Amino acid sequence: MTQILIDGCVLSANYALIALGITLIFSIINLLNFAHGELFMVGAFMVYYVYGVFHLPFVAGLVVAALVTAVIGALFEKFFFAPVMRSSTREENSMLLAVGTALLLDSVALFAFGHEQRGVPDVIPGVMQIAGGFLPYQRLLVLVVSLVLVGVLLWFVQYTRPGRAMRALAQDRDAARLMGVNVERTSMLGFAIGAALAGLAGGLLVTVQGISAGAGPAISIKAFIMIMIGGAGVVGGALLGAVVLGFAESIGYSLLPGSETYLLIFVALILFLIIRPQGIMGHPWG
Template sequence: MSQFAQATLYGLLQGGLLALIAVGFSLVWGVMNVVNLAHGSFVLIGAYLAFELNGSLGLDPFLAMVPVAVVLFGVGYLLQRHLINLVVKAPIFITLLLTFGLDLLLVNGLIWIFSADYRSVPTGYAGRSLALFADVRLPVGRLLAAVVALAVTIGLVLVMRHTRTGLAILATGMDRGAARLMGIRAAHVYALTFGVAAALAGAAGAAVATVGTFSPADAGRFTLFSFVAAVLGGLGNMYGALVGGLVLGLVEAWGGQLLPGTLVNAVAFAVLVVVLVIRPQGIAGRAFYASRVEV
């Protein structure tokens, strides 16, 4: 029983980290209808930036989330405004090719600069754990990552619902033509959306660097987890990304107790298929694209 409780606790904490990775991916897909295959690369860039800030300045990786997010926001804004925006109205296959090519460029750039070796950011507290009950322990590093994920998700929802910029992003995602008629600059809003998503990915990367190891080879894995969590929760729904991440973390933790490691991802995808059959819009989503109007 204690082993199951430990797996459940670990799955919830891991799910919080996956949610922080997935929320930006879900936002871009829901607002821009762009499946960003380079999202995992942004996570890794954030991890490497946190690694460098820790090595050169001794900055704690959780504190490094702020400068890392600022840098990634600028990178994301410029990439979308001057590259991705050129094909944002094209068929989704074109945007897939573009973001896939961008992912290859970024991953190989990281290999060239940092090599393919696995790295991590050691801290004095991330490896510690708190005893709860019946031999169940609470990892401090993953607890902090999960708390940050929850706080960022709630903060993003508040920004989207209660600020002019957030409402402009939501309005542009629902009906770009009508948003233009209301004076909203769609190109700027799309760039802001992509910049926010890149900033969230960078912050998630700093957390990843604290609680585990990373290398350029992990880019595809992070993108895949983002895709599954976003679809599970519901596209464009920030709370949905949180729910999807938690479900994915629990499924992987429970599956790891019963199945070999190579089959855990298969179980996660089986859950995704079941959810899509029962509720195509996702666990916390709604039928967004059915009423979406593009002009």
């Protein structure tokens, strides 16, 4: 029981990074980032190379993961999404473009990283025992760093100037432009931060679960599940979705090892959406 709680907390905190990243991108440029799981995977591989292969400090790995994914995100926004969003007449266009970027990262990763499952040695070895459950220090590290990052992001969005600009953009693009917000740069920044969050989540979770080049789509689907549970484009909803999915997974896998857990999660999700199509905290149709 305690074990389920511990695992649920660690997963939830990490998933919160993923969900916040995809929510940020969704609310700022109104795009469902299909490549989110791929950015997670790229971040994980950065930590694998920097920390696992070149034996530099783990922190350096996280920094590289964040920077590389942020740059990928910013470039995607500038050269792919911004032009298409400006000229497109159908909402499907930008979404299919996002699918294209996901496939692009998937196949490039397969060539660059190979298809083996990779893992890294523990940053802090050892296990802590709490009330009958085991918490390896490694997982504690993931939990703490994730929570700190979530806190920093929430502070950034709430209290800094660029953060306010992002929220203004999410509310009303035209009004934000009229108020003197640099819409192009803020969109790029938002995409970069969202991508970096995915990269950081991957860089943290690689120390627990390892990574392979094909892991992207599964993570993207998890991100989608979280924002469907919580409500797309709502920060509180993203956090709630992360907690629900994290605990559903930890409870599910302790009772039913194997793919039944996800089958049940999917079925529960569809039943839930029948009752509440906009998610727990979402507004109807965003």
